[in-house]
Amino acid sequence: MLAQQLVNGLLLGATYALFALGFTLTFGVLRVINLTYGFYFTAGAFIAWYLTRGGTGLALALPAAAIGSGIIAVILDALLLTRLRRARADELASLMVTLGAVLALYAAMTALLGPDIRRLPQSVLGSGALVLGPVRVTQAQLLILGAVTVLAGGLVWLVRFSRLGLGIRAVAENPDAAGLMGIDAARIAVLVSFLSGALAGAGGVLIGLAFNAIQPYMGEQMMLRGFVVVILGGLGDIFGAMLAGLLLGVVEVLTAAYLASGFKEAVAFALLVLVLWTRPAGLFGRPPPRRA
Amino acid sequence: MNALEVAGLAVSYGPTEALRGIDLAVAEGETVCLLGANGAGKTTTLRALSGQVRARAGRIRFAGAEIGGMRPHRIAARGLVQVPEGRQVFAALTVAENLALGAWTLRDAAEADRRRRQVLARFPRLAERLRQPAGSLSGGEQQMLAIGRALMAGPKLLLLDEPSMGLAPLMVEEIFAVIAELRQEGVTLLLVEQNASAALEIADRAYVLENGRITLAGPAWQVARDPSVAAAYLGG
Numbered sequence: 001m002l003a004q005q006l007v008n009g010l011l012l013g014a015t016y017a018l019f020a021l022g023f024t025l026t027f028g029v030l031r032v033i034n035l036t037y038g039f040y041f042t043a044g045a046f047i048a049w050y051l052t053r054g055g056t057g058l059a060l061a062l063p064a065a066a067i068g069s070g071i072i073a074v075i076l077d078a079l080l081l082t083r084l085r086r087a088r089a090d091e092l093a094s095l096m097v098t099l100g101a102v103l104a105l106y107a108a109m110t111a112l113l114g115p116d117i118r119r120l121p122q123s124v125l126g127s128g129a130l131v132l133g134p135v136r137v138t139q140a141q142l143l144i145l146g147a148v149t150v151l152a153g154g155l156v157w158l159v160r161f162s163r164l165g166l167g168i169r170a171v172a173e174n175p176d177a178a179g180l181m182g183i184d185a186a187r188i189a190v191l192v193s194f195l196s197g198a199l200a201g202a203g204g205v206l207i208g209l210a211f212n213a214i215q216p217y218m219g220e221q222m223m224l225r226g227f228v229v230v231i232l233g234g235l236g237d238i239f240g241a242m243l244a245g246l247l248l249g250v251v252e253v254l255t256a257a258y259l260a261s262g263f264k265e266a267v268a269f270a271l272l273v274l275v276l277w278t279r280p281a282g283l284f285g286r287p288p289p290r291r292a
Numbered sequence: 293m294n295a296l297e298v299a300g301l302a303v304s305y306g307p308t309e310a311l312r313g314i315d316l317a318v319a320e321g322e323t324v325c326l327l328g329a330n331g332a333g334k335t336t337t338l339r340a341l342s343g344q345v346r347a348r349a350g351r352i353r354f355a356g357a358e359i360g361g362m363r364p365h366r367i368a369a370r371g372l373v374q375v376p377e378g379r380q381v382f383a384a385l386t387v388a389e390n391l392a393l394g395a396w397t398l399r400d401a402a403e404a405d406r407r408r409r410q411v412l413a414r415f416p417r418l419a420e421r422l423r424q425p426a427g428s429l430s431g432g433e434q435q436m437l438a439i440g441r442a443l444m445a446g447p448k449l450l451l452l453d454e455p456s457m458g459l460a461p462l463m464v465e466e467i468f469a470v471i472a473e474l475r476q477e478g479v480t481l482l483l484v485e486q487n488a489s490a491a492l493e494i495a496d497r498a499y500v501l502e503n504g505r506i507t508l509a510g511p512a513w514q515v516a517r518d519p520s521v522a523a524a525y526l527g528g
């Protein structure tokens with residue numbers, strides 16, 4: 001029973017981690033708190049729902065949803081934030097602008113598509129499961145595990161080990177000095193927006209799979225968790241976000257199983273407050289990345 | 293041949309006029325120093341040359357092309373390279389990564405490798421610390437890294453903004469020795485300094501900037517003898 005709950009928690013946490021990775025990436029590099037981020041999650045889920053309903057397999061629908069959400073992220077970022085960045089507006093300005101925008105987007109989507117919950121076709125979810133002793137892992141969970149491993153691993157490789165990643169890290173630390181190196185900081189910003197939007201979109205598809213419930217405001221509920229994970233992990237810290245995501249998933253599932261399902265948000269936020277009291281730089285204690 | 297020609301360059305920060313129309317030239321292979329008190333507009337001049345602030349008026353020609361209004365990464369790619377005030381090494385990145393970033397626009401890996409070996413031969417202390425984060429280096433080592441990083445770009449014109457600022461006297465000497473070496477090797481240099489005596493000793497020509505205007509220009513030895521310069525910058 002406990003083993004099963006742990007597995008469920010870790011898999012749920014893996015999707016939280018994926019979602020939070022993109023959020024922490026944009027914050028770490030672009031230094032904006034972008035609340036439209038939750039909308040990319042919704043967008044990804046809806047793109048996948050639309051495609052799979054039309055008969056497309058998940059192997060195609062998942063990357064298409066990720067790419068589509070990435071493109072939406074780039075467009076919204078250009079519309080909403082480029083001007084603010086150019087004017088070097090503070091983080092509060094980006095918070096207000098993106099909050100207004102994202103509420104408008106959810107409302108417009110609800111008005112256009114209706115508030116009802118959509119479900120992915122059964123053929124996509126599959127009915128098989130892997131049974132390992134007392135633990136049962138569904139086909140959807142296996143897919144989540146695979147997708148998160150590939151995407152998170154790919155992101156870590158890109159940021160830590162590739163030439164482009166070096167440029168991303170330079171822009172994150174000091175965009176001015178990066179420009180002096182010949183790095184086009186604006187192009188890096190577009191790339192980072194795309195990557196984070198794609199991660200959020202993929203996260204939306206995977207949560208859609210996990211709970212089989214897709215509706216416009218799902219991104220907003222996820223955004224709260226995104227905040228918890230990113231702050232627990234330390235703002236801008238990629239590894240911190242991954243660990244904190246897994247932790248939050250496990251805490252939520254265990255709370256629901258042994259306490260009551262209604263308590264899981266309360267416990268998640270209590271955890272957040274507790275951690276911030278005792279370790280203001282996040283759970284893993286590293287100080288926030290230096291900004292020159 | 294002039295590597296750099298600036299005419300009527302004016303920069304404002306909102307209502308503050310930082311540069312009120314300056315003319316300035318650096319010939320190929322020449323070392324020129326730009327002197328001035330705090331707030332005179334020295335950093336603003338370099339930032340305008342690198343495209344980091346927008347000029348309100350004036351023209352900037354570099355290596356025969358108009359570069360005014362270009363974005364910083366394009367200007368850097370043309371070989372106008374800046375070692376910024378306060379060094380601005382990437383503190384969280386390793387020394388090796390900082391050097392690699394200096395050669396960002398260079399696509400030739402063999403050439404990058406050659407330059408890296410040259411830089412490490414010039415600054416053996418960096419060679420011992422390649423895997424350390426740049427933030428863990430001493431101020432002098434960070435300045436060496438900032439200069440080494442700029443040399444990785446193979447600059448046609450190197451701008452140095454107060455490279456001796458905040459360093460211990462011994463380290464200041466070392467940095468000026470490096471600048472003298474670069475001059476010997478024929479690197480074109482525009483040097484901003486508060487340490488006027490050392491800068492005037494190295495430079496071929498000098499400009500004095502006051503309140504956003506050039507008030508004096510000429511051969512370095514001549515500027516050094518100017519009574520106003522002696523009083524204001526040479527402590528006597």
Ligand SMILES: Nc1ncnc2c1ncn2[C@@H]1O[C@H](COP(=O)(O)OP(=O)(O)OP(=O)(O)O)[C@@H](O)[C@H]1O
Nearest residue numbers: 305308309310328329330331332333334335336337
């Ligand atoms: N970002 C900015 N916003 C507003 N004013 C600025 C800005 N940067 C510089 N200034 C002003 O422009 C003028 C010139 O500044 P600048 O930094 O170019 O001087 P400097 O000669 O480099 O001085 P220092 O020797 O202290 O480095 C100063 O009056 C300064 O206060």
Ligand SMILES: [Mg+2]
Nearest residue numbers: 334335336377
């Ligand atoms: Mg200055």
